[in-house]
Amino acid sequence: MIVKTLQRFFQGKSALMYLISSEEDRVERLLRVAADQAGLNSARFLTWSCVTSSNGDRSSEIVPDPVACLSHFVALQENAVLIFKDLHLLIEENPQLIRQLKECSVELRNSRKKIFFVSPRLVLPDELIPFFKIEDVPLPRFDELLNILKTVIQGHPSSESLKKSLTRDLRDKMVRAASGFTATEASDAFETALLNQESITLKAVDAVLEEKEALVRKSGVLEYVSTRAGSWQIGGLVNLKKWLNERNRAFSPDAAKHGLTPPKGVLVMGISGCGKSLCIKAIASQWKLPLLRLDMGKLYDGLAGQPEEAMRNAIKTAEAVAPCVLWIDEIEAGIANQNQKQAGGKEARVLALFLTWMQEKTSPVFVGATANEVEVLPPELMRKGRFDELFYMGLPLKDERLQILSIHMKRRKVDPARFDMEYLAESTEGLNGAEIEQGVISAIFESTSKNVELTEHVLANSLRSIVPLSRTMRERIQKIEAWARDRAQKASLETL
Template identity: 25%
Template sequence: MLNNLPMSSELIERIFSLYKQNNPLIAVESPLQERISLLKNLTQKCINSGINCYMWMLEDDKLYQLRMNDCELAFSEIKEYNRIAFKVVREDSFEILRFWKTTQLQGILILEGIYPWLGQGATDADFFLTAEWIKSALINIKLYNDNSGKTALLLGSNASLKSDIAGLIPIITQELPTVEEISDYLPQILPDSITLVQINEIANTCVGMYLADIETGVKTALAIDNSELVKKVSAYKIELLKRVYNVEFLQPMTIPVGGLELMQSAFKGYKRLLTPLAKSYNLRLPKGVLLIGPPGTGKSHSAKACSQILGLPLVIVEWGHFRSYGNMAEYKLKKLLALVDRINRIIFYLDDFDKGFAGDDDLSRRLAGMLLTWMQERTSDVLIIASANNIQWLPPELTRSGRFDQIFKIDLPNNGERHSIFKIHLARFDKRFSHGGDAFTPEEWQRLLKVTHRCVGAEIQAIVERAAFSIFCQSFDEETPALEDLPPLQITLTALLESRKSVNPLAIREADRIESMRNKADLQGLPSSPVDSSIYSLGDIDIFGS
């Protein structure tokens, strides 16, 4: 008995619904890893329905009839199809389209490998002419084979069709499985000893993967042992998403944040919007949150802090990378948006959002349009956070009201915030600063904060790390002491001041550019920090850090 996979079974029913409506052409978008499962389920459905199922592949230009033999696919070559042995022009490789238009064979013909010629146009003249020939041949199939009991099923991982033919061919996309479908499938591949509670936990972890990937991940974990399955499958998923989608997937982490109290307060409000009580009042998360400000001020760190506050995973994507995909950019974005929609209850962080629009070309506008449409129509609990240095690079339609509901200005840290940031990084090396401790006098802090005026968080981190390295080198020679009896590392004010000399703050080095960013952010962004009310709020006048 063939085990039908839940997602493939649903897809088969949708295909057969269109087949019964006598559609001569159907386009199916299915990931490569699901191909065997899809073909098995489709072939079995055809057999049960008394319909012949054929398959043609570009790789060998042969026509096969698909059968099931002991739950495995069997391929029988159809001799009636006389392929062109010596192909003179590229169209000769697609002789199958002429054959299917006139043959007496009936049923479903799976055509694999045609989509590249049906997507957006190419500059190569030969490729363009071949694409036009294929399009014409498909139109003829639709005209000749209407109500003929013959359906050509175009199969591939990217069913992107040109606009002039897209209206003629219905498209079915194999979506990522739901958590319920995963839960139904997992008992087929898990040991009987796994409890229902464990199955549900594993299913929630697997959301965002196709069933074939889930099977690989689970079997890889089970090959070691049955312990910590959730942890092992989660690690497999994180690595898979990185390879397939070029994203970073982070679980909520515990991180300290220096300052930005107003923005953190807003994040805490978002958490309340995820509750059933808020939903009962039709309240929702913001459509998008935009963080703007100079580099190094903590925009990425703020997204991680939001993940911590909301308790939601974080998916990080470099928006500018989409431009490097060329004609595949829209397909890549479509798949990524489908992924975050399916995972749901996640933070989708678009890093360096402005860099994706630096070219101001048609691709940038199309990607922006896709994102805006998704932001407007989605129903999932996904919080979109985007960061930008140069807000003027963003298209106006992205920053108008109703797109990004909230825009925060992440500015240069004030004295009180720099004091907090210093203590966070000092505590990594010097235990005196841990758990609210301190080792400097207020006068010493005043001196340090004065010389680090206009330093951002990233630069403060560099200053502390360089000072720690300097103290380490002074404290130990090349011989390694006994690790069980190490003296504490104590960072001095002198070391920090010396380290500051080797850091040239960007806000001083590129003062005009940074001030321009800050001024533009002031016009559109809400403050992310309150007025500095710390004891260090007065006295930092020297903007050049001398």
């Protein structure tokens, strides 16, 4: 817990700490709690920012110049805490400030005076890194969010009736829906959800979840994806479905009681149009988890900041929303391939960050990645310990094509029982799932435009008229299948 970390820092000899957080007020509250627990309840708190400086009573004792401010702080003859709120904006290319911080690190080492930087991102010259303890302040956890909910309810005009309607189940759902919010965002979300309400219902939970979707969008590179299709709505893939069903309760408290940790993720590779992306959506739906899609294009376009920082923020948001599924589509297009890795640069740095996180992560974020050209990915990405399994999705077998046909016909209010499905399934040989869907759509359009009943003949002709990818890219598909034959699990009973 971050308070324990801060408490140990107050009790130690180091004088400088960099706290990465956008929650300045919450961080200051945490520092006061940690100082009290470390026996520094009488310590004087002073704050500095670009526009104000204060020693707690809004006096002008702390001077606007940060270098002079540090000199003044060192000269104090009492236990004190100095919090810098905007110094990351000024520290680069400022040799006097850099030198003064180095001096403070030495002079304050055995004192009970501590200096904290609070910033939404890490900005420190390389020569200062060794002098600072660096901590990423986590977002509020369950207990803290629960206290925020209680505070909001206490201040509500219908406080008593809200308390009576708040069952344990609704309380837990409200709090979990707010996971990933800052303290201020959680308070605002709860207040919005309970606005003009006299009782707490599932509608309030849905209102908080709507706020969470907005939070995910704010990250710039993540998208909150609605999941409707369960794994039962995907034709075939018996082995993959079995793997999913065996881990269906992987994120439940029961799994933890048996010493089981949540699975880290799967990499689904194969031919375009065979349902890799739909498979990841189905995982989230089957496990009843939120699905976040990482847009690799936005990661590199610069609008969300430097790619490494944008990736770090995306990971932090996913961990805050956890348990969830993080979907990375066509991972080879965004994570460095072999050539990019050797050349270095931003792609290689993003890869290094992602690999470290996948190896070390303990939060219940399940990574569902898809790839068309898996052979170009660096081998360290695919080894055990990062992804739990590598599945290959090839062209669907006859039974699977029959299931796919039935699914798409039912979705368009066409009763498969009216047709000879065995005959139609034979007409789809060589087609992938996307091509089968398109064939069904084309047949319905044709029969509608001619104002005639949809028949087997129209459906079969529509399906046979498609020039499949398995023909236009035969050599490429053979190469993919040869690579996957001894390297990947078959998603279907018999694919390779």
